Amino acid sequence: MNDQKYDWIVVGGGIAGISVAEILCREGKSVLIIEKNSQIASETSKVFHEWLHTGALYSLVPDNLITTRYLLGAMDDLLDYYSFYNRMNLTPSENGLLIGDYGWFNNDRIEYRYRVRKLNPIWMSMVSRAMNIGHLINTHDWLRRNAGGSEYDSAKIKLKYSFDRISEQFSSSDKFLTLESPDFTMNSRILMGDLLSTAVHNGLEIAASEPVESIFESGSGAKVETSANLYESDNVVICSPDVVSKEFNVPINTGYAPMAVVDNVPESEKSFVELDYYTKTCINLLKKENRVGLAGGITVNKEKDIKPYLKYIIMEHKKRNPEIRVVDDYVGLKRELVQDKDKRNYLYHINQHSSKIWSVVLGKFSLSFSMAPEFYRRVYVQNPKKLSEQGANELGSSILSKTSWREIIDNNQRDN
Numbered sequence: 001m002n003d004q005k006y007d008w009i010v011v012g013g014g015i016a017g018i019s020v021a022e023i024l025c026r027e028g029k030s031v032l033i034i035e036k037n038s039q040i041a042s043e044t045s046k047v048f049h050e051w052l053h054t055g056a057l058y059s060l061v062p063d064n065l066i067t068t069r070y071l072l073g074a075m076d077d078l079l080d081y082y083s084f085y086n087r088m089n090l091t092p093s094e095n096g097l098l099i100g101d102y103g104w105f106n107n108d109r110i111e112y113r114y115r116v117r118k119l120n121p122i123w124m125s126m127v128s129r130a131m132n133i134g135h136l137i138n139t140h141d142w143l144r145r146n147a148g149g150s151e152y153d154s155a156k157i158k159l160k161y162s163f164d165r166i167s168e169q170f171s172s173s174d175k176f177l178t179l180e181s182p183d184f185t186m187n188s189r190i191l192m193g194d195l196l197s198t199a200v201h202n203g204l205e206i207a208a209s210e211p212v213e214s215i216f217e218s219g220s221g222a223k224v225e226t227s228a229n230l231y232e233s234d235n236v237v238i239c240s241p242d243v244v245s246k247e248f249n250v251p252i253n254t255g256y257a258p259m260a261v262v263d264n265v266p267e268s269e270k271s272f273v274e275l276d277y278y279t280k281t282c283i284n285l286l287k288k289e290n291r292v293g294l295a296g297g298i299t300v301n302k303e304k305d306i307k308p309y310l311k312y313i314i315m316e317h318k319k320r321n322p323e324i325r326v327v328d329d330y331v332g333l334k335r336e337l338v339q340d341k342d343k344r345n346y347l348y349h350i351n352q353h354s355s356k357i358w359s360v361v362l363g364k365f366s367l368s369f370s371m372a373p374e375f376y377r378r379v380y381v382q383n384p385k386k387l388s389e390q391g392a393n394e395l396g397s398s399i400l401s402k403t404s405w406r407e408i409i410d411n412n413q414r415d416n
Contacts, residue, residue, distance in 0.1 A: 006030045006205075006233040009224050011212055012240030013040040015192060016348075016362040019372035020237055022195045023081075025202035026388040027376065032233070033204065034226060036211040036240075039401040041192055044241075045365065047332045047404045049259060049286050049294045052105060053366040054097075054182040055152075057112070058346065059133040060126055060275065064154040067346045071366055072137070073148025078369040084387045085194050092142030099184060104191040108271050108287060110183040113176040115276040116169050123277035127177065128165035130275075133157065137182045148370075176274065185271060185286055188365070189406075193397035194390070201391025206399060207231070212243055215357065222356040237358040237375070241335040244359045250337065252361065253345075255299035257332035258310035261408045262317070262324040265293040269321060280309075283316050293324070294405055299334050306331055328408045337361040350375050 008024050010017045013035035021031045037043070055071030075097070082088050089103030099107040112134065114127045133152070140147050150156065169177060196204070210226035215236055217223075222236045238244050245252040265287060273284035283297045295317040300309050310329055317324060338345045348371040349361045358379070362371055376384040402410070 002231050006032045009233040009236045011238045014045040015368045017239035019368040022199040023372040023376050023384050025199040025204050033206045035208045038209045040399050042401040044333045050186045050188045052186045056134040056137045059130040074367050074370040076146040076148045094141045106185045108185045109180050111270045111272040112179045112181045113274045124166045124169050125162045129162040132161035134179050197391035239360045253336050253338040255334035257299045258306050259296040260329045261327045261405045262293050262295050264323050264325050265291045330404045
C-alpha cells in the first residue's frame with residue numbers, strides 16, 4: 001500500500017482529469033492522477049481533431065441554444081481562469097477574439113459552408129438564424145461582457161434572424177453560403193502540457209500503467225485499488241467514462257468519428273465544415289502544418305458503419321481536393337452521458353455519488369475550461385484562484401501521448 005494519503009485521487013488522465021487536477025493543485029491540494037495507460041491523454045484526448053468550439057456550430061442544434069451558451073461560457077472561463085498561462089494566446093477585444101502567435105491556439109478560423117437548399121424552407125430559416133448568431137459571436141465585445149449569459153438565450157435572439165438571410169440563399173448561384181466562423185484549431189499537446197506542467201510544479205503526482213480495480217469509501221476517506229497498489233485519499237473524482245460506467249452502472253454512449261489523415265492539402269484551402277439539412281453529407285477538413293489535414297465528417301453510432309462512412313468521407317473530400325493523398329486513418333471517440341442512445345449530449349456532467357466520491361463526464365474538450373472551475377465550486381462552494389505559478393514546459397510534455405494524427409505523420413516520415 002502507498003503510505004501517502006492524498007487530498008484527492010483523480011481517476012483518468014484525459015483532458016477532464018488533467019484540468020480537474022490542475023485546478024485542485026492550483027489551490028494547494030495534494031493530488032494523484034491514476035491512469036491505466038503508460039502515457040497521459042492516450043484515449044479520447046488522443047484521437048480528437050483539435051477543434052476549439054465557441055458555440056456557433058451548435059446554433060443549428062434544436063436545444064434552445066443550451067449547448068451554444070455552455071460553449072460560450074467555456075470561452076468566458078478560458079479568458080478568466082487561464083489567461084495567466086504564457087502560451088494561452090487569446091486576447092479579448094471589442095470585436096471578437098484575437099489569436100496571437102504560437103501557443104494553445106492557431107490563427108486558423110474554420111470556415112462554415114452552409115449548403116444552399118432553395119426548396120427546403122426549414123433549412124433556409126435554420127441557416128439564416130445560424131449565420132446571424134455566428135456573426136454575433138464573431139463580433140462579440142469580450143472586453144466588456146461575458147458571452148455565456150442570457151444574451152444568447154433563444155428568447156433574446158431576434159425573430160428576424162431566422163428570415164433576413166433567406167433572400168440571400170434564393171439569389172445565390174453557389175452551392176454554399178460561407179461564414180468565417182469564430183471557431184479555430186488548437187495545439188492540444190501544448191495546452192495539456194502546460195496544464196500538466198503547472199500541476200506537477202504545484203505537487204501533482206501521476207501513477208501510470210495502473211488500471212483501477214476498485215474504488216470504495218474507507219473510514220474518513222476513500223481508497224482506490226489498482227493492479228499494482230492501494231492508494232488512500234480524502235476524496236476521489238472519477239474522470240474516466242469507462243470507470244464511471246462500471247462503478248455506477250451509468251449509460252455512457254460511445255460515438256465513432258472516422259478520420260483520414262491526408263497530405264497534399266492545397267495551400268489555398270481553408271479549414272472548413274460543410275453543413276447540411278441531411279447530416280450525413282456534413283464533412284470537415286482541419287488543416288495541420290506542412291499541407292497535412294484531417295478529413296472527417298459526422299459521428300456514427302455503430303461500429304459497423306465506420307468503414308463505409310470513412311469510404312464516403314474520403315470520396316467526398318477527393319471531389320473537392322483531388323490532389324490529396326490518404327496517409328492513414330483512425331477513429332475518434334465521443335464519450336457522452338446520455339438518456340437516449342440515439343441522441344447526442346455535448347454537455348459536461350458533475351455528479352456526487354457519496355460524501356467522498358465524485359464523477360465527471362466531460363462531453364466536449366472545449367468545455368474543460370468551464371468544467372474544472374465549476375467542479376471546484378461544487379465541492380468547495382467558492383471560486384478557484386485565477387493565478388498560479390507556472391511549471392517548466394518539459395514537466396508535463398514528457399508523459400503526454402502524441403495525437404493520433406501526429407503519430408501517423410511521424411511514422412510515415414520515418415518509413416519514407
